[in-house]
Amino acid sequence: MASHWRRIGIGLWLLGVAAAPLSGDNYVIKIATFVAFYGALALSWNFIGGYAGYPSFATAAFVGLGSYAGALCQNAGVPMVLSWGLAAGVTAIAAAALGFVVLRLRGHYFAIGSIALVEILSLIASWWSGLTGGGEGLNVTILPGGPVFIARFFLYAMLAIVVLALVATVLVERGRLGFGLRCIAQNEDAAEMVGVPTTLYKVLAFVLSGVFCGAAGAAYASWVAYIAPTDAFSILLTVKVPVMVLLGGPGTVFGPLLGSSALVLLEETVWARFLEFHQAILGAVIVALIFFLPGGLLGLAGRVRKSA
Amino acid sequence: MSALLELTGVSKRFGGIDAVRGVDLRVERGEIIGLIGPNGAGKTTLVNLITGVHRATAGTVRFEGADVTAQRPHEAARRGLARTFQIVQPFPQMTVLENVMAGSLFAGASATPAIAREDAMQHLERVGLGAQAHRPAAILTLPSRKRLELAKSLAMKPRLLLLDEVNAGLNTSEIDGALELIRSIAADGVTIILIEHLMKVVLSLSQRVLVLHQGALIADGPPRAVVDDPRVVEAYLGARFAARFAQHPTEASRA
Numbered sequence: 183m184a185s186h187w188r189r190i191g192i193g194l195w196l197l198g199v200a201a202a203p204l205s206g207d208n209y210v211i212k213i214a215t216f217v218a219f220y221g222a223l224a225l226s227w228n229f230i231g232g233y234a235g236y237p238s239f240a241t242a243a244f245v246g247l248g249s250y251a252g253a254l255c256q257n258a259g260v261p262m263v264l265s266w267g268l269a270a271g272v273t274a275i276a277a278a279a280l281g282f283v284v285l286r287l288r289g290h291y292f293a294i295g296s297i298a299l300v301e302i303l304s305l306i307a308s309w310w311s312g313l314t315g316g317g318e319g320l321n322v323t324i325l326p327g328g329p330v331f332i333a334r335f336f337l338y339a340m341l342a343i344v345v346l347a348l349v350a351t352v353l354v355e356r357g358r359l360g361f362g363l364r365c366i367a368q369n370e371d372a373a374e375m376v377g378v379p380t381t382l383y384k385v386l387a388f389v390l391s392g393v394f395c396g397a398a399g400a401a402y403a404s405w406v407a408y409i410a411p412t413d414a415f416s417i418l419l420t421v422k423v424p425v426m427v428l429l430g431g432p433g434t435v436f437g438p439l440l441g442s443s444a445l446v447l448l449e450e451t452v453w454a455r456f457l458e459f460h461q462a463i464l465g466a467v468i469v470a471l472i473f474f475l476p477g478g479l480l481g482l483a484g485r486v487r488k489s490a
Numbered sequence: 491m492s493a494l495l496e497l498t499g500v501s502k503r504f505g506g507i508d509a510v511r512g513v514d515l516r517v518e519r520g521e522i523i524g525l526i527g528p529n530g531a532g533k534t535t536l537v538n539l540i541t542g543v544h545r546a547t548a549g550t551v552r553f554e555g556a557d558v559t560a561q562r563p564h565e566a567a568r569r570g571l572a573r574t575f576q577i578v579q580p581f582p583q584m585t586v587l588e589n590v591m592a593g594s595l596f597a598g599a600s601a602t603p604a605i606a607r608e609d610a611m612q613h614l615e616r617v618g619l620g621a622q623a624h625r626p627a628a629i630l631t632l633p634s635r636k637r638l639e640l641a642k643s644l645a646m647k648p649r650l651l652l653l654d655e656v657n658a659g660l661n662t663s664e665i666d667g668a669l670e671l672i673r674s675i676a677a678d679g680v681t682i683i684l685i686e687h688l689m690k691v692v693l694s695l696s697q698r699v700l701v702l703h704q705g706a707l708i709a710d711g712p713p714r715a716v717v718d719d720p721r722v723v724e725a726y727l728g729a730r731f732a733a734r735f736a737q738h739p740t741e742a743s744r745a
């Protein structure tokens with residue numbers, strides 16, 4: 183996609199989410215906050231899944247870890263935003279350590295290994311009840327202030343995380359790391375032979391895909407003020423985020439934002455009316471993606487322009 | 491001064507197969523060496539042992555005096571050990587130019603993608619792919635892919651270039667072009683090990699020829715002497731034919 187179209191798209195997206203409070207409707211603000219939350223997760227997944235081409239299902243592991251780390255810090259008296267920063271740091275360290283293990287695997291094996299991380303961390307959160315409250319969950323200190331203030335605060339907090347993830351994406355894409363990751367996605371052995379330090383780069387991509395999830399997870403925990411293992415380490419979320427990126431256009435800057443907002447809005451509009459079809463719709467989107475949209479919506483835009 | 495490359499007792503075993511057995515080899519700076527041997531002799535495996543793709547089961551590999559036996563391929567690339575693949579390995583969805591940029595950026599001297607782009611363009615012009623720079627690598631013909639492999643490894647600023655059958659599948663006029671190119675690369679001071687089945691190419695380029703047979707180095711010397719060596723003839727033709735040719739050594743050398 184031409185870069186000025188891309189910039190316009192990103193600008194409109196940010197403006198649209200930021201302008202949600204103008205509606206004066208708390209429901210709209212809540213949806214916009216979800217759009218930003220999933221936008222941050224999709225941008226995160228894009229580093230490992232889009233640029234490096236590793237089919238990661240570790241998103242919920244990072245989100246869950248970040249939400250517990252942030253909640254525990256906050257409950258221990260650490261100021262809220264600092265807790266999010268610490269949660270991001272904890273998630274980054276965990277991603278680096280886990281990355282060295284699971285990134286030895288390739289293809290389907292990596293996918294299975296990454297989904298196992300979600301299950302393992304979820305089990306730890308359930309068992310270690312002395313720390314995490316176990317299956318009963320954990321209440322998080324509530325931010326003082328009225329509901330209108332709180333709604334806006336968390337919208338802009340999520341949006342700030344999106345902006346950080348966007349900046350990181352643009353820097354990665356323009357630099358050596360992004361180039362090396364694209365080489366890895368296409369032919370890892372050849373990448374190694376031209377001098378790409380593939381293990382280091384994959385771990386860096388995995389850390390980047392973890393750090394913003396950790397921050398967003400912590401912010402989410404503060405927002406909803408309660409977390410439990412099954413919500414924090416949600417298998418549905420770990421599948422949904424890659425679908426969002428594939429829907430928008432993997433390995434691009436705008437694709438993850440486009441795909442995540444499209445899916446959230448689709449779910450919200452259809453959700454209210456056909457509650458029981460929620461999972462079926464996600465399934466239909468996945469099937470449509472596989473058969474009709476290999477390059478995502480951005481790829482479709484490119485094809486339309488070419489044939490015109 | 492130490493040799494550019496020095497192998498001592500290098501062996502590689504895959505399961506029950508001894509692909510390379512006890513190879514001792516010194517390569518001096520500026521040499522052009524031909525490496526020949528029948529199919530399955532272990533030539534590609536030897537390249538893989540020198541460039542860190544495989545780790546030797548025994549023996550040591552030294553490059554510029556340093557023990558590099560356990561190096562990873564990307565470390566080899568950064569040290570100046572570049573190789574082309576017998577089975578070409580492009581980045582299919584990247585353009586031809588981006589393929590070469592990768593070599594320049596990660597193993598060559600280019601600090602940024604912008605610098606790598608300029609550098610890569612020059613290497614593409616040199617191998618005659620300038621006009622294809624912006625096309626996807628996946629649509630190149632086989633001879634062009636071989637040239638792309640070469641441009642990519644040139645962009646890596648190699649000290650030692652290992653060419654694994656870069657000329658296979660080329661027609662006569664293309665081979666003449668390739669010979670020219672390899673000579674000019676050598677003239678820039680790059681040491682070259684050339685794996686080839688085409689004797690014409692080996693004889694016209696190499697100052698020294700190595701023969702690998704069933705993983706062992708059975709000959710090492712000037713091209714003519716090596717080609718006339720009865721053990722080499724035997725390796726290629728089998729013992730019975732070798733005995734018959736031994737009575738007509740001039741014919742054997744033409745084979």
Ligand SMILES: Nc1ncnc2c1ncn2[C@@H]1O[C@H](COP(=O)(O)OP(=O)(O)OP(=O)(O)O)[C@@H](O)[C@H]1O
Nearest residue numbers: 504507509527528529530531532533534535536576
């Ligand atoms: N990765 C591997 N795993 C198992 N065996 C291997 C591997 N690579 C090579 N071999 C075996 O090692 C031996 C040497 O193979 P190699 O590819 O080095 O030969 P070559 O001289 O390059 O042959 P060619 O002229 O056909 O390219 C063969 O018997 C081959 O089957």
Ligand SMILES: [Mg+2]
Nearest residue numbers: 533534535576
């Ligand atoms: Mg070979």
